[in-house]
Amino acid sequence: MSEPLVFFTMALAFVGAAAVGRLPIGISLMAAAVVGGLAGGEGVPVRHLVEGGFGYFDLLLIILSAILFMKVLQAAGVLDSLAAGILRAFHRRKTLLLLASMALVMFPGAITGSSTVAVLTAGPLVAPVLMRLGLGTLKTGALVAMAAVLGMAAPPINILVMIMGGGVDMPYVGVTVPLLLLVVPPALAIPLWLGHRELGAVDSEHLDDILPKSWFGEYGWRLFLPLLLVLGLMASQRFLVRFMPDPGLPVIFLLGSLLGWRSGRSFDFLEVTRQAVKDAMPILAILVGVGMFIQILTLTGGRGWIVVSLLGMPKALLYFAMALGLVAFGGVSSFGSASILGVPFVLALMEKNAILTSTALSLVASLGDLMPPTALAGIFAAQVVGEPSYLKVLRYCLVPAGMVLVWGLVVLLSAETLERILL
Amino acid sequence: MKGIGHWRGNRLTAAASLLLGAMIGLLSVSAFRGMWEPDPVFPSPWLTRKAMLADYHPALKNTPGDTEVFVFEGGEPGGSLLVTGGVHANEAAGFMAALLLVENLKVEKGKVVVIPRANASAFTHSEPQEGSPQRYGIEVPGGVRSFRLGARLTNPVHQWPDPSLFRTPAGQIVAGAEARNLNRCFPGRPRGSLTEQVAWGILEVIRQEGIGLGIDLHESSPEYPVINAIVFHEKAAEMAAVAQMDLQFEGLDFRLEASPRNLRGLSHREWGDHGGIRALLLETPNPVQGRLKGRPTPELVVTGRDPFYLKAAGLGRLFIPYDTAGAPLSWRVARHLAAVEAILASLEEVEPDLAVAWSGLPEWRAVVEQGVGAFLRPGTGGGPRTDGGGGVAGQAGGGARRPPQPGRP
Structure with missing residues (x-):
C-alpha cells in the first residue's frame, strides 16, 4: 500500500473506532496504529508500538503529578481561599482582573514552556474567581486555555523555538523581544474580548454572596505553602539552573502535593490520589495512543509524505x-x-531572519495545543472549569486562536521590516 | 446502538488489561535487549593497544558510557590525531568510517586514537517516533555483518529524567533533552551526568594522549544547511581551507563552516577552547535521520535512496544535490575518509613536525566502487539479524557498487 493510502487507512480506522465504535480516543489511536502497521505491510509491529507509546513518558508523569497537585489544592481548601482573596482585591476592577488573570496563567507557561503546566497550576486559581464574577464556564475555560497557549510561547522559555533553533543551529539568544512582540498584543486583546462584556463588577455589599469559604483564618499563610513551594521550585529551574540540580516537574508536583496534605483542611490523601489517577487516565491514554500513531505513521512513510506534500505547495500557498x-x-x-x-x-524561509521566522512559527505551532485529539490546553482547561466536553470550550477559543494565528502570520510576513527595526 | 465505549471496566477487564500489558512487554523485551550487546570490532593487526574510556576517566568504569579507545602508534615520532564516530549513534557513516579506520589502519608516523562508538549508550536504543530500524546489514567477504543503528541521544534508561532546561557545561541554556546529546555536553563534567562524564572522558583522552588534532565524524539530514561540510575551530582554519582545496581537486565539494563562538557544547568548539587542539567536524548527508524520509528501512540506511527526498530535491528544498542514486553509505563513508586524509595532508603542509602518516586505508574511490563491506573484516560472517519488528535488516551493498561520481551522491 502506498504511503498516502496507509495514512488515510489509519485516519479512517481512527474515526471508525472513535465515532462509530465509540471507543475512547486513546484506544482508537492505538487501534489505528495497529491497522496502519498491518496496512503498511509491517504486521503488528509490537516493538514499534511500545517504543512509540513511550514517546511521551516524561509528559505523562508531569500530567499525572500535576493533576494530583490540583486535586490536593482543591481538597485542602487552598483554591477556595485564594479565590476569596483575589475576589476581595479585584471585585470592582474588572479590566485589571482580566489582565491579571491572563498574566497569572501565562506565568507558569512562560517559565516552563508548557501549556499543560500553566493550565493545571494557575488555571484553578483564576477560574473560580472569573466564574463567580459572572463569566460563563466555557468562556472562562477558553480564557485559561488561550492564556496557557500564549504562556507557552512567551519568553523566557519557549521550547518550540528551542526545538526549531536546534534544527538549524540557531542559539537560543535574542528571542525575547520578538517573542514579546508576538505575545503581548494578543495577551492584552484576548481577555478583554472574551470577558469584558460578561464579567460583572460587584460592590462590597454583595461580595459576601459570591465569596467562597476562605480557610485563611484557620490555617494562615501555611495554607499557601504548597503553592509557594511549587512556584518557587519551578522558578528555580529557570533562574537557579546554575546553582541547583533540577528535581523535575513530577517531583516538584509530588512534593507540593505532600505538603498540601498537611497544610490545610484535612482530607483522605489516598482517595484524592485515586480520583486524580481516574481523571488523568483518558488523557494519558491519548498521549500513549498518539505516540504509537506517530511511530507507525513514520514507520510506514506517512509522515514524510505529509511533510513533503506541505513543502511542495506553491510559494503563495x-x-x-x-x-x-x-x-x-x-x-x-x-x-x-x-x-x-x-x-x-x-x-x-532562509531568506528571512531565522530568529523572527522561528519565533513567529512558534506562536502558530503553540496553537496546536488547542487542536483535537490531544488539545492538551483545551482538555485541561475544560477540566479546570468543570466542563465535561472540551470541544465546547474549544469553540470559544476559535476567534482568539484565529487572532493569534493571523498575528503570527503578519509578523512572519513582515519579518524583513521588523528585522530592521528590532534586531 | 451502544458502542463498545459504553462498556464499564470491572476487575476482570482490569486483570485482562494487565495481562495484555505483560504480554506486550514480554513480546517486545527481546527486541530492546537485542540492542544492548555491542557489535564486535576486529581491529587491524597493527593496533598498538586497546583501552577503555574508563582508563582515562575512571568514574565511567562499569557504566553504559564506557567505550573502546583504539590507539595506533607509528615507529616514527610525529603528531597525534583523535577521530571520533558515533557521537550520534544514528549517523551511520560517522561510526562506519571510524570502524574502517580501526579495522585497516597501520600508522607509520605519530599516533592515531579512534573512538568509533563515542556515545556507547546511544547505540543501545532507538529514538521513539522515528520508526528507525534497529539494525542494518553490510555485505562483507563471506557473509553479512549486522550493525546497530542507535539514536542521537543517550539511552534514557541510562540517564533519566531530562531536566526542563539544560545548562550545558559550557554555559548555554538549551532544551532539556539536549542533556543526553553528547555533542552539547563538551567539555563535560567529571562528576556530571553520564553524558557529561563521557564528554569529560573524551577531553581526558585529548589531554592524556597529547592529541593535537581532533576530527569528529557526523551526518546530518539533507534538508539541513550544514552538510557536506567541514566545520572548523579557528585554530584549524588554515588547515580546513587547504583541505577543502585538495578535496576540490579530487572532485569532492565540501563547504567550509566556521564554528560559531556562541554555539556552545559542540566538539568543534569545546575541543578547541578547552582541549587546546585543532578541532574539526565533518558532515555527510543521511536521509534516514531526516524529517522528510519515507519508510525508514535498513535498506535506506545503506542505499540512502528515498522517494520523498527525491521529490524534495525537485522542489529545491535540499542543501545537497540529490538524484535517483541517493546518498549511499559507501559514498558517505568515502567522503569522510577522503576528508580525513586531506586534513592530514594539510597538517603536514602547515605543521610538518606534527604530521601523522599511515597506510592500509583504502582510497576513497575504491570504497565508492567496491562498497564499505569490501574493507571490513569478515568477523563471524553471521547472517542478517531480525530487527525485532519482524523486518530483516540484512541489506547488503545496495547502491554501494556504483561508478565513482566525484562530488555527487
Missing part, C-alpha cells in the same frame, strides 16, 4: 501550509509539530 500544517499536526503534538514541520519551514 506556503504560508497557508504553515498555518494549516503546524496547527493540525499540533493535534498530535505541538513539540512534534515544531520539530517535524517547524524546522523545514524555517529552512524554507
Whole structure:
C-alpha cells in the first residue's frame, strides 16, 4: 500500500473506532496504529508500538503529578481561599482582573514552556474567581486555555523555538523581544474580548454572596505553602539552573502535593490520589495512543509524505501550509509539530531572519495545543472549569486562536521590516 | 446502538488489561535487549593497544558510557590525531568510517586514537517516533555483518529524567533533552551526568594522549544547511581551507563552516577552547535521520535512496544535490575518509613536525566502487539479524557498487 493510502487507512480506522465504535480516543489511536502497521505491510509491529507509546513518558508523569497537585489544592481548601482573596482585591476592577488573570496563567507557561503546566497550576486559581464574577464556564475555560497557549510561547522559555533553533543551529539568544512582540498584543486583546462584556463588577455589599469559604483564618499563610513551594521550585529551574540540580516537574508536583496534605483542611490523601489517577487516565491514554500513531505513521512513510506534500505547495500557498500544517499536526503534538514541520519551514524561509521566522512559527505551532485529539490546553482547561466536553470550550477559543494565528502570520510576513527595526 | 465505549471496566477487564500489558512487554523485551550487546570490532593487526574510556576517566568504569579507545602508534615520532564516530549513534557513516579506520589502519608516523562508538549508550536504543530500524546489514567477504543503528541521544534508561532546561557545561541554556546529546555536553563534567562524564572522558583522552588534532565524524539530514561540510575551530582554519582545496581537486565539494563562538557544547568548539587542539567536524548527508524520509528501512540506511527526498530535491528544498542514486553509505563513508586524509595532508603542509602518516586505508574511490563491506573484516560472517519488528535488516551493498561520481551522491 502506498504511503498516502496507509495514512488515510489509519485516519479512517481512527474515526471508525472513535465515532462509530465509540471507543475512547486513546484506544482508537492505538487501534489505528495497529491497522496502519498491518496496512503498511509491517504486521503488528509490537516493538514499534511500545517504543512509540513511550514517546511521551516524561509528559505523562508531569500530567499525572500535576493533576494530583490540583486535586490536593482543591481538597485542602487552598483554591477556595485564594479565590476569596483575589475576589476581595479585584471585585470592582474588572479590566485589571482580566489582565491579571491572563498574566497569572501565562506565568507558569512562560517559565516552563508548557501549556499543560500553566493550565493545571494557575488555571484553578483564576477560574473560580472569573466564574463567580459572572463569566460563563466555557468562556472562562477558553480564557485559561488561550492564556496557557500564549504562556507557552512567551519568553523566557519557549521550547518550540528551542526545538526549531536546534534544527538549524540557531542559539537560543535574542528571542525575547520578538517573542514579546508576538505575545503581548494578543495577551492584552484576548481577555478583554472574551470577558469584558460578561464579567460583572460587584460592590462590597454583595461580595459576601459570591465569596467562597476562605480557610485563611484557620490555617494562615501555611495554607499557601504548597503553592509557594511549587512556584518557587519551578522558578528555580529557570533562574537557579546554575546553582541547583533540577528535581523535575513530577517531583516538584509530588512534593507540593505532600505538603498540601498537611497544610490545610484535612482530607483522605489516598482517595484524592485515586480520583486524580481516574481523571488523568483518558488523557494519558491519548498521549500513549498518539505516540504509537506517530511511530507507525513514520514507520510506514506517512509522515514524510505529509511533510513533503506541505513543502511542495506553491510559494503563495506556503504560508497557508504553515498555518494549516503546524496547527493540525499540533493535534498530535505541538513539540512534534515544531520539530517535524517547524524546522523545514524555517529552512524554507532562509531568506528571512531565522530568529523572527522561528519565533513567529512558534506562536502558530503553540496553537496546536488547542487542536483535537490531544488539545492538551483545551482538555485541561475544560477540566479546570468543570466542563465535561472540551470541544465546547474549544469553540470559544476559535476567534482568539484565529487572532493569534493571523498575528503570527503578519509578523512572519513582515519579518524583513521588523528585522530592521528590532534586531 | 451502544458502542463498545459504553462498556464499564470491572476487575476482570482490569486483570485482562494487565495481562495484555505483560504480554506486550514480554513480546517486545527481546527486541530492546537485542540492542544492548555491542557489535564486535576486529581491529587491524597493527593496533598498538586497546583501552577503555574508563582508563582515562575512571568514574565511567562499569557504566553504559564506557567505550573502546583504539590507539595506533607509528615507529616514527610525529603528531597525534583523535577521530571520533558515533557521537550520534544514528549517523551511520560517522561510526562506519571510524570502524574502517580501526579495522585497516597501520600508522607509520605519530599516533592515531579512534573512538568509533563515542556515545556507547546511544547505540543501545532507538529514538521513539522515528520508526528507525534497529539494525542494518553490510555485505562483507563471506557473509553479512549486522550493525546497530542507535539514536542521537543517550539511552534514557541510562540517564533519566531530562531536566526542563539544560545548562550545558559550557554555559548555554538549551532544551532539556539536549542533556543526553553528547555533542552539547563538551567539555563535560567529571562528576556530571553520564553524558557529561563521557564528554569529560573524551577531553581526558585529548589531554592524556597529547592529541593535537581532533576530527569528529557526523551526518546530518539533507534538508539541513550544514552538510557536506567541514566545520572548523579557528585554530584549524588554515588547515580546513587547504583541505577543502585538495578535496576540490579530487572532485569532492565540501563547504567550509566556521564554528560559531556562541554555539556552545559542540566538539568543534569545546575541543578547541578547552582541549587546546585543532578541532574539526565533518558532515555527510543521511536521509534516514531526516524529517522528510519515507519508510525508514535498513535498506535506506545503506542505499540512502528515498522517494520523498527525491521529490524534495525537485522542489529545491535540499542543501545537497540529490538524484535517483541517493546518498549511499559507501559514498558517505568515502567522503569522510577522503576528508580525513586531506586534513592530514594539510597538517603536514602547515605543521610538518606534527604530521601523522599511515597506510592500509583504502582510497576513497575504491570504497565508492567496491562498497564499505569490501574493507571490513569478515568477523563471524553471521547472517542478517531480525530487527525485532519482524523486518530483516540484512541489506547488503545496495547502491554501494556504483561508478565513482566525484562530488555527487
